[in-house]
Amino acid sequence: MSAITLKSVKKRYQKSLVVHGVDAEIEQGEFVVILGPSGCGKSTLLRMIAGLEDITEGEILIGGTVVNKLEPRERGCAMVFQNYALYPHMSVAQNIGYALKVAGMPRAERDGKVAKVAKSVSLEAYLDRKPGELSGGQRQRVAMARAMVREPKVFLFDEPFSNLDAKLRVAMRAEVRNLHRSLGVTSVFVTHDQTEAMTLADRLIIMNSGIVEQIGKPSEVYHRPASLFVADFIGSPAMNLVRGHFAQDGYFRHGKGGMIHLPTIAPALISQEVSIGVRPELVRRVSATAKGAIAAVVDYTEELGAARLIYADADGSRIISVDTATDALGTGMPIHFAIDPADLHVFSHDTGRRIELGEAQRAATQTRINA
Amino acid sequence: MIERSPIFDFITYAAMVLGMFLVLVPFWITLVAGSQSLQEVSQVPLNLWPSTHLLENIQAAWTRADLGPKMVNSFIVAVGVTLGKIVLAALSAFAIVFFNFRARMLCFWVIFITLMLPLEVRIVPTYSIAANALLPFQVILDTFGITGLVETLSGIRIGLEWNLLNSYTGLILPLVATATGTFLYRQFFMTIPDELVEASKMDGSGPMRFFFEVLLPLSRTNMLALATIMFVSSWNQYLWPLLITTDRANFGTVVMQLKALIPAQNGTPDWNVTMAGALIIMLPPLLVVALMQRWFVRGLISRDK
Amino acid sequence: MERRAFYRNGTLPWLLLAPQLLLVLVFFYWPTSQALYWAFTLEQAWGGGNTWVGFANFLAIFRDGQYWATVGRSAFYAICATGLSMAIALTLAMFVDRALKGTRIFQSVFVWPYAIAAPAAGVAFRFIFSPEAGLIGSINDIWPGIWSPATNGWHALGMVIVCHAWLGIGYNFIFFLAALQMIPKSITEAGAMDGARPFQRMLDLQLPLIAPTVFFLMIMNLISSFTDSFGLIDTMTEGGPIGATEVMVYNIYIDGFKGLDYSGAAAQSIVLMVLVIALTFVQFRWVEKRVHYS
Numbered sequence A: 001m002s003a004i005t006l007k008s009v010k011k012r013y014q015k016s017l018v019v020h021g022v023d024a025e026i027e028q029g030e031f032v033v034i035l036g037p038s039g040c041g042k043s044t045l046l047r048m049i050a051g052l053e054d055i056t057e058g059e060i061l062i063g064g065t066v067v068n069k070l071e072p073r074e075r076g077c078a079m080v081f082q083n084y085a086l087y088p089h090m091s092v093a094q095n096i097g098y099a100l101k102v103a104g105m106p107r108a109e110r111d112g113k114v115a116k117v118a119k120s121v122s123l124e125a126y127l128d129r130k131p132g133e134l135s136g137g138q139r140q141r142v143a144m145a146r147a148m149v150r151e152p153k154v155f156l157f158d159e160p161f162s163n164l165d166a167k168l169r170v171a172m173r174a175e176v177r178n179l180h181r182s183l184g185v186t187s188v189f190v191t192h193d194q195t196e197a198m199t200l201a202d203r204l205i206i207m208n209s210g211i212v213e214q215i216g217k218p219s220e221v222y223h224r225p226a227s228l229f230v231a232d233f234i235g236s237p238a239m240n241l242v243r244g245h246f247a248q249d250g251y252f253r254h255g256k257g258g259m260i261h262l263p264t265i266a267p268a269l270i271s272q273e274v275s276i277g278v279r280p281e282l283v284r285r286v287s288a289t290a291k292g293a294i295a296a297v298v299d300y301t302e303e304l305g306a307a308r309l310i311y312a313d314a315d316g317s318r319i320i321s322v323d324t325a326t327d328a329l330g331t332g333m334p335i336h337f338a339i340d341p342a343d344l345h346v347f348s349h350d351t352g353r354r355i356e357l358g359e360a361q362r363a364a365t366q367t368r369i370n371a
Numbered sequence B: 001m002i003e004r005s006p007i008f009d010f011i012t013y014a015a016m017v018l019g020m021f022l023v024l025v026p027f028w029i030t031l032v033a034g035s036q037s038l039q040e041v042s043q044v045p046l047n048l049w050p051s052t053h054l055l056e057n058i059q060a061a062w063t064r065a066d067l068g069p070k071m072v073n074s075f076i077v078a079v080g081v082t083l084g085k086i087v088l089a090a091l092s093a094f095a096i097v098f099f100n101f102r103a104r105m106l107c108f109w110v111i112f113i114t115l116m117l118p119l120e121v122r123i124v125p126t127y128s129i130a131a132n133a134l135l136p137f138q139v140i141l142d143t144f145g146i147t148g149l150v151e152t153l154s155g156i157r158i159g160l161e162w163n164l165l166n167s168y169t170g171l172i173l174p175l176v177a178t179a180t181g182t183f184l185y186r187q188f189f190m191t192i193p194d195e196l197v198e199a200s201k202m203d204g205s206g207p208m209r210f211f212f213e214v215l216l217p218l219s220r221t222n223m224l225a226l227a228t229i230m231f232v233s234s235w236n237q238y239l240w241p242l243l244i245t246t247d248r249a250n251f252g253t254v255v256m257q258l259k260a261l262i263p264a265q266n267g268t269p270d271w272n273v274t275m276a277g278a279l280i281i282m283l284p285p286l287l288v289v290a291l292m293q294r295w296f297v298r299g300l301i302s303r304d305k
Numbered sequence C: 001m002e003r004r005a006f007y008r009n010g011t012l013p014w015l016l017l018a019p020q021l022l023l024v025l026v027f028f029y030w031p032t033s034q035a036l037y038w039a040f041t042l043e044q045a046w047g048g049g050n051t052w053v054g055f056a057n058f059l060a061i062f063r064d065g066q067y068w069a070t071v072g073r074s075a076f077y078a079i080c081a082t083g084l085s086m087a088i089a090l091t092l093a094m095f096v097d098r099a100l101k102g103t104r105i106f107q108s109v110f111v112w113p114y115a116i117a118a119p120a121a122g123v124a125f126r127f128i129f130s131p132e133a134g135l136i137g138s139i140n141d142i143w144p145g146i147w148s149p150a151t152n153g154w155h156a157l158g159m160v161i162v163c164h165a166w167l168g169i170g171y172n173f174i175f176f177l178a179a180l181q182m183i184p185k186s187i188t189e190a191g192a193m194d195g196a197r198p199f200q201r202m203l204d205l206q207l208p209l210i211a212p213t214v215f216f217l218m219i220m221n222l223i224s225s226f227t228d229s230f231g232l233i234d235t236m237t238e239g240g241p242i243g244a245t246e247v248m249v250y251n252i253y254i255d256g257f258k259g260l261d262y263s264g265a266a267a268q269s270i271v272l273m274v275l276v277i278a279l280t281f282v283q284f285r286w287v288e289k290r291v292h293y294s
C-alpha cells in the first residue's frame, strides 16, 4: 500500500485552475521531491496533502484512507514551512513541544521528548531562546525539530531552505538526507532548485503550470526526459535543443539552412516538426574534416574552472558544449562538433512529448540511468 | 482556509451578525425615531420600523436648532482644520525627517509631546489664552524690555492682542496645533528609502523640488487618511467650540446644537425631531468614513508603528 | 532606523517648521505654563491679582472627598468602558479575521461608530435608554420603576459607559483586525498542523502575538475615557443624578467654567495631564518591546 496516493487532484482558485489533475503514488519511506518553476502549483499541491487547502476535485489518500475531509491535525503530517513559521513569542523548547502540549502529553514526558529531538538537531544549547535570537540555520533546525517531535507518518517540506545562504543550504541538505535515512519517514519536499531536488530525491515529480510533466528517479529524469519542458528545465547548462525536421536525404534541417547528418534516426519522423536535444557534455569538439562534423562559429565562452562552456552558432541554432581543452577560442572562430545519434533526444513539436527512437538510443540512455 | 467546518462557519456568521446588530442599533433607532410622528415616537414599546415623517422632522430640527448656518460653520471648521493640518504637518515632518540640523531632535520632541495631551485634558490652560493668543509674545517683549525700549524711542506702545473668542481662527487653530498629522507623515517619510533622496540629489533637484515632485505624490494615500481622520475629529469637536464661542448664533457648530435639540424636562417629548437632527449631524463624518474607509484605516494603523 | 541621506540647509528647515512650532508654542506650551502658574497661585476671580500659594490648590483638591470620589468614578468608568469596548471589538475582529465570504460588509460596518460624535451618540443613547421612551423603557411597563437613570446613579453611569464602549468599537476593531492580519498566515497554519483547534490557537498564538496592540489600545481607550466622556455626559446626564456621573474632565469643566474656580480647575488639569503623560510613557516603554515576526 502506498503512503500517499493522489488521484486526479485538482485545485481551482476562483476561476483559474492551478493544479490540473495530478496522479501520483508515493511509497512508504520514500523521499519524493516536487520540482518546478515558481508559480507552477507545487506549494498548492503540498498544502492540499497537508490539509491547509481544500481539494477542488479528486482524492488524496494517506495510508489508504481518503483524507479530503480531514482537518490537518487528523492527517498525521508534519510540515516545515518556507519562512519557518516559528511561534515568535515561544522559546525554542515551547515551539518544539507545542504539538505535544496540544495533544495533552504530560509535562515531564514532553520535556524529555523535546530534549531528545533538540539534541538530534544540535539545538540543546538554545532551548530557552526565542526564535528572534537565532540565526537562519538554527531557526531552520527548530522548524525541523518541531516537525520531528510528533513522529508523524509524513513529513512535508515547502522550500525549507530558500531563505538560507548557499553554503548552509548544502549543509542542511545533507542533514535532511541523514535524518530521512535514520527515521525512514515518508517525505514530500517542494523546491524549485534542481540541484537540491536531484540530490535529495528518491523520486522526482516535475511540475509545470499545474501539470505533472514527469515522475521518475533523478537519473531517469535527467537521461530520459519525458518532455521538452523537462529536457530544458533539468540540467545545467541546459540541454541543447534544436528545432527542425528530418529530411529524406538523411539530414536534419534546422535554423537558417543548417544541416546535420543524422541518417539512421527515424524514418517515421521524416518531415515532422521536432526538436532534437543533446546534453552539452555529450557534444564533442572534432576537427573540420571529421565525418558528420557540424560547422559552427564561436559566440563566446564561459570559464567554469574544471571546464569551459562554448556557446556557438550553427547556422542560426545555438549549440552549447562542455569543453575541457585549453586552446584559445575567440568570438567568430570556426569550430566543429560531433554528436552520437544514440545520445539524441527527440521531442514532438506539437505535443512537447518525447518520441522514443530506436533500440540503440534506448540502450544508451538505459546504461546511463543504471550507471 | 483551515477548519472550515460548517458549524464553526455558522458560529462566525452568527457572531458577526450579532456584532452588526450591536453596531447598527443606535443608527437604526435614530433613523426610525427620526422618521416617526410625535405620537408614534411616544409609543411604548416603540415600533421598530421607519415611518414617513423623516423630512418634516428634519425640517423641524433644522429650524429649531438653526442648523443652516451651523452646518456652514461646521464645514468651515472641519475643512479648515483638515487643510491646515495636511499642509503644516507635511512641512514640519519634511523638515524633521529630511534635514540634518542641530535642533532636529529637540524640535521632534517639542512637537511630539503634544501628542500625549488631547485638547480636553488641557482645556483650562488652552482656554486661558483665548482672550489674547498673543499674550506670550507680549510677555516676551515685556520681559526683555523691548516694549519699554520701543515706547521710549518712538512713543508707540506695543500692545499685541488677538482675541480668539467667537472666531473661526479660534475654532480652527488650536485643533491644527496637535501633532497627529506630523506624526503620521513622519512615519510614512521614514519608509522612503535613502536611495530616493540620493537619486533626486544626483538629478540636481533641491529639497523643495524633491518635496513637491517626489514626496507629495507618494504621500497621496497618507494625505487621504489624514484628511479623513481630521475631518471626522474636527467635525465631532464639542468641548472646545462650546468654550470658545459665546456668540452661538454666529459661530456655533452643529454638534454644539445637539443639546438644544433634546426635549426639555417638562416640555413635549418630541424625540422624533431630536433624532432627525442627530441623524443629519452624524451623517457627514459617517459618509466620509464609509467612502474613505480603505485609506483612512491604513492611516490610522500606521500611527501605531 | 536612521537616515543617511539628508539635506543640509541653514534656514529652510526652520521656515518649514515655523508654523507648526508657533502653533504648538501658542496653544500648548504657553497655556500649559499658564496652567502651572494658576495651579500654584490663587486668583482673585478672573484676572485679579494672583498670590503664590504653593501646593495649596493641590492639597485643597486632594483633601476633598468629593474629588476622590470623582477620581474613583473616572477610574471605574475608564476600566469598564475600556474593557467592554475592547472585548467586543476583539471578538468581532477575531471572527472577521477568518475572512469568510461576505466578511467585507461586516468589516466596514464595524468601523462606523468611529465616525460618530460623542454627543450625537449620547443623544441617541439617551433616547434608547430613556425610561419614558419605548425601548429600554418598555421594561418599566412590566416592572414599574425598575429602570430609572434619572434617579439611580448606577443606572446613569452604566448607560454612559455602554454608550462610551459603543463609540470605541470602531477604533478598537480597526487596530485589532490590523494586528491579527499582521500575524503571518503560516503561523496559524503551523498551529493547525501542530493539532491546535481554532479556539486554542486564539489563546496560544493570536492573543499573545497581538499583546502589544492590546496594550496600546488599553492606553488609548483609557485616555479617550477622559476625553470623549465630556460630550457623552454633557448630553446624557449633565453629571447627574446628584453627581453620580461626574468624572474628572467634567468636574474640571464645572469647576472652572461654571464655578469659576480657576485655580482649582487648573490644579485638576495638571493632575489629569500628569496621569495621561504617565499612561503614555508606560505605552512608549511597551511599544519598544513589540513582537517581531522573523
Ligand SMILES: Nc1ncnc2c1ncn2[C@@H]1O[C@H](COP(=O)(O)OP(=O)(O)O)[C@@H](O)[C@H]1O
Residues within 6 Å of the ligand: A013, A014, A018, A036, A037, A038, A039, A040, A041, A042, A043, A044, A045
Ligand atoms: N489563495 C490564492 N488565490 C488565488 N490564486 C492563488 C492562491 N494561492 C496561489 N495561487 C496561484 O496558484 C499558482 C500556484 O501557486 P503555488 O502553488 O504557490 O506555486 P509554487 O509553490 O509552485 O511557486 C500561482 O499562479 C498562484 O498565483
Ligand SMILES: [Mg+2]
Residues within 6 Å of the ligand: A039, A042, A043, A044, A159
Ligand atoms: Mg511555493
